[in-house]
Amino acid sequence: MAGTNVRFVTVNGEDAAVCSVLDRGLQFGDGLFETMLCVDGAAVDLEEHWLRLQEGCGRLGIQCPDIRREVNAAIARWGTPRAVAKLVVTRGSTERGYRCAASVRPNWVLTLSDAPKHPLAHGSGGVAVKLCRTRVSLEDPQLAGVKHLNRLAQVLARREWEDEYHDGLMTDPGGRLIEGCTTNLFLVAGGTVRTPDLTACGVRGIVRQKVLDHAKASGIPCEVTQLGLQELERADEVFLTNSVFGVVPVGAVDGTKYGVGPVTARLMRELCQGVYF
Known part of the structure; x- marks a missing residue:
């Protein structure tokens, strides 16, 4: 971006x-x-x-x-x-x-x-993202989840690409998926919405919480859990969230393709339309 x-x-x-x-x-x-x-x-x-x-x-x-x-x-x-x-x-x-x-x-x-401009202004097939080499450091429990000013990992990660990607996905030292450089990450598999556990690191985004609350209220199965690269590869849908764009569907992560599936489309329609785009 x-x-x-x-x-x-x-x-x-x-x-x-x-x-x-x-x-x-x-x-x-x-x-x-x-x-x-x-x-x-x-x-x-x-x-x-x-x-x-x-x-x-x-x-x-x-x-x-x-x-x-x-x-x-x-x-x-x-x-x-x-x-x-x-x-x-x-x-x-x-x-x-x-x-x-x-x-x-x-x-x-x-x-x-x-x-x-919202990414959907450039087409409806979802954005391209990449997997970053730079990893998110595990933090002291006092700092985990806090949106503090120390963002060096994100600064280094953002140096890994130009503007051909919307964002980059970051893992922790153990290889677990944590978040995007500027977004939170969600996977959908078998109709269940899943997002990484951010107990040890990462930022608990405002729209991330809105998605979890809305899914629960709407009867969409959802869980906060540990996620790895295998879960990413097997996902039916992938989407990102942040407070500037709301819910953004992912069309590709490096070489793996995804579509804008029904769960992502529903969340975009019910949470974002008229506000973020």
Whole structure:
């Protein structure tokens, strides 16, 4: 996916886009972020993103104030029909060293960019993805599932391809499938929806949870489990999820072809149509 230009920036609610060089997000990756689709001046699933951000802040011990009103106002003020918002919260700015006072004041940065075209705009056969050599590291339980600012594995993985692929699939050191570089992964086999267990690493995506909740409510069999390359090869359908595109069908993983099957099509229709495309 090609990058898009940042059109709007606010730092701590101020339009002057200035951050201290001593900010711990810059110095140590000490912070978290959320990426949200904005439609007609409002963020999609803002409350869900806010709850995840608050959970992550709690696990990292960051005292983040309630900035939802400011975030909403900034998104509404920009007013474009479709945009992508990235909200970054850091522990704040301190002197040199890992240790910091409990009273340090967090910083937050909101950027707004043009929303990229949905992959389905280029055809309905599903996107092409690749299996990455770079692997996701197993994390301390305190960090597993948290969308923190340390994304070096994803940065290295993204260097493995140009724009011929929509995303790259990543495994853990044991060869278990975890997620896409920018997405969560789902397989469908025999009508059952399956997604990797992210207890030890990976990001628990907002749309991932929406798919699981909707499948359960709709009577679609689903499970969170360990998945390997054999399960990927045997899958009837493969799809990806994230907060920018919703549900995206996969047409090919390297040399293995897949179709846009009935389960994926149903989830796209019931969860995404009119919002993500």
